[in-house]
Amino acid sequence: xxxxxxxxxxxxxxxxxxxxxxxxxxxxxxxxxxxxxxxxxxxxxxxxxxxxxxxxxxxxxxxxxxxxxxxxxxxxxxxxxxxxxxxxxxxxxxxxxxxxxxxxxxxxxxxxxxxxxxxxxxxxxxxxxxxxxxxxxxxxxxxxxxxxxxxxxxxxxxxxxxxxxxxxxxxxxxxxxxxxxxxxxxxxx
Numbered sequence: 605x606x607x608x609x610x611x612x613x614x615x616x617x618x619x620x621x622x623x624x625x626x627x628x629x630x631x632x633x634x635x636x637x638x639x640x641x642x643x644x645x646x647x648x649x650x651x652x653x654x655x656x657x658x659x660x661x662x663x664x665x666x667x668x669x670x671x672x673x674x675x676x677x678x679x680x681x682x683x684x685x686x687x688x689x690x691x692x693x694x695x696x697x698x699x700x701x702x703x704x705x706x707x708x709x710x711x712x713x714x715x716x717x718x719x720x721x722x723x724x725x726x727x728x729x730x731x732x733x734x735x736x737x738x739x740x741x742x743x744x745x746x747x748x749x750x751x752x753x754x755x756x757x758x759x760x761x762x763x764x765x766x767x768x769x770x771x772x773x774x775x776x777x778x779x780x781x782x783x784x785x786x787x788x789x790x791x792x793x
Contacts, residue, residue, distance in 0.1 A: 627758045631750045634741045637758070638748045642667055648720035648734050652772040654679045655716045658744035662696045665743075669704045676704070679775055682711040683787075693744065697784055707784040710775055716741055716756075719768040732766040735759075 629637060637644055641664040645651050651668065657678065668674050680697060683690040701707050721734025739756015741747045747754050759765075775781055782790075 624761065625759065626761075629737070629739060629741075629756045629758055631747070631752065631754050634739070634754060634756065635748055635750055637737065638664070638743060641665070645718075645720040645735065647722075649673050649675060649722050650734075651676045651718070651720045652678075652769070652776075653718045653743060654713055654772070654775070656680060656693050656742040656744045657696050657700065658693060658748075659696050660745045660748045661743040662699055665700055665705065666703045669700070675706075676700075677706045677708075677772075677776065679708050679710055679713055679772070679781060680784075681713040682709065694788075698788075701784050708776060708781040709784060709787040710778070710781040712780055713775060715771065715775070717768055717772075718743075719765060719772060721765050721769060723769075730766075732762050732769055733760075734762075734765040734769075736761070736765050736768045738768065 627633070638661060641661065645668060651674065653676075657665075657680065665676060669676050678697070678700065680693065683694050685691050685694060697707050717736065717738040719734060719736050721732050724731050724733065735758065737756060737758045740754040741756055746752050
């Protein structure tokens with residue numbers, strides 16, 4: 605009996621080859637991903653993104669926020685409002701917050717990733733289905749406009765999606781991560 609159960613698990617894994625696919629994204633691939641952000645995250649109810657943001661991606665994110673079941677959370681690195689680029693980033697973040705995104709700022713953030721997922725629990729086991737994009741990309745004009753050379757990977761592997769969700773939650777919940785409103789009230793924004 606153990607052999608037959610093991611065989612069935614192997615067959616099931618083999619039938620879902622997509623879980624094991626990893627796609628390399630160069631700057632053109634990331635631009636295509638960002639240009640089609642809505643369709644790339646369609647079907648996933650939770651979208652978590654780290655990095656910098658700009659007006660270039662704001663409208664795409666707002667169209668996702670408008671769908672009631674979607675929950676979008678963003679974590680941005682420290683913003684120096686003396687710099688023009690960071691002031692523009694802050695303005696885009698304010699508009700996204702007004703549209704319904706939850707946003708935090710963390711001075712120690714360097715990680716760049718997007719994880720879009722749904723969480724399902726069966727008995728004591730929580731399974732994550734989703735999409736992970738990880739690399740050097742930011743959702744800002746420089747990266748989407750292909751001004752820089754960035755690279756990353758895209759995968760749907762549930763173990764990697766789970767790891768990204770756990771990292772996002774860890775950063776989100778630490779005391780160094782402050783809500784955007786608090787960041788602005790402290791005079792930093």
